[in-house]
Amino acid sequence: MGPMILFPAIDLKDGACVRLLKGEMDKATVFNTSPADQARAFKDAGCEWLHVVDLNGAFAGKPVNADAVEAILAVTGADMPVQLGGGIRDRATIDMWLEKGVQRVILGTVALRHPELVKDACKAHPGRVAVGIDARDGMVAVEGWAETSEMTAIDLAMKFEDAGVAAIIYTDIDRDGVLSGPNVDATAALAEKISTPVIVSGGVSSLDDLKACKAKADTGIVGVISGRAVYDGRIDLGEALKVMKD
Template identity: 65%
Template sequence: MILFPAIDLKGGVCVRLRKGAMADATVYNADPAAQAEAFRAIGFPWLHVVDLDGAFAGESRNGAAVDAILARLGGEMKVQLGGGIRTEPQIAAWLDKGVARVILGTVAVRDPDLVRRAARRFPGRIAVGIDARGGRVAVEGWAETSELTAADLAARFEDAGVAAIVYTDIDRDGVLAGINWAATIALAKSVSIPVIASGGLASMEDIRRMTEPDARRLEGAISGRALYDGRIDPGEALAILRAAAPAPEGARPAG
């Protein structure tokens, strides 16, 4: 079970939004690369980065900040990146730069064949971002809501070789209301693709909830505001998740 700290980029700085509203952004760090290094030093294995401006524009708008993050981390922390990545050359360019996994959101609705091609070309390195408002998939930086349900969209990629689905409940995002466990676990049960929970992770209780049997089918969860506000102790959270991890196959029990 992986806890992904989040860096959302707007205007070159690290922010958090409330319910996806670009006008309701709180700046947490003017130096995203320094924030990434702080997360790495704590011991997080993965970093979740979103180019918010890019998600609305349909092309990279915070590329310099992402480049700085990758340079600062030097490959010592895996980075998954989403926001405005809409073409195969863009996917290839970010993977070549050292991004471990690219997240495709709007294009997964608009051009699912591109997602399938990319998943075949870059096995294990393509994720699908499914952002839902009221159960319906939102696109274009959450500015538009489609008629697709999250389960409908996930099912389209069941046999495509997608590495993960990042599922965000927009109504929970940035408001510290807790993850929508029922909807997230129901989605994870509907497909064989690993699901990452996003939106609303609020407290150490949510961290402990991640270790319960029904939640263990998830690959992990993303945390933003709760980490920045100190509602989650990162060291304690990582310790809880490590303790709950299954023993490696062949390991001998203690004692």
């Protein structure tokens, strides 16, 4: 298999870069008050892509940190494409972000509630729509993880098999922000069952975690998202990018 992409994550809350613990908004650690500076640092380190989440937006159901996102886009330009999720729940918002220069939008809650919107957006914007599937014990969680649905992650992913989704971003919520290692087996099991490429998220905390994901590349895992570990130095970006490219 070819190289895997490392997506450093910028999670936006009230205009700053933060990390949450298991998705709890009141358990936020601020890592950088300037998201644009953080994006520039990732770009200078050689990262190929950037993963951005509007956390307030995920809860509000509409964009909240738009100024911060635009500041990031001004820095990343064409050199480091951005994928953005959080509060993108209608076609107008999808179109707006793609026009502003976001390379790929991530649809989460709306994928469960209105799968037709995802399919229509994929037709209109080939290769630029990803689906974010956040799971707790294998069941899909929505509305900023505030509620858990009755659908399994695999059943939801199967709904979009022929839609032209660019990637499925699979997050194991119980591992998010706790540095316990990603749920590689669950992610690989999902990746094997679908033809859509899968990106791992949640709990990635060491080079060993990246290697474990890389070892499952043949299942269809194409990338890994890491936030907290990249900020606090547990993962050295230079080393990580080498591991992913080899």
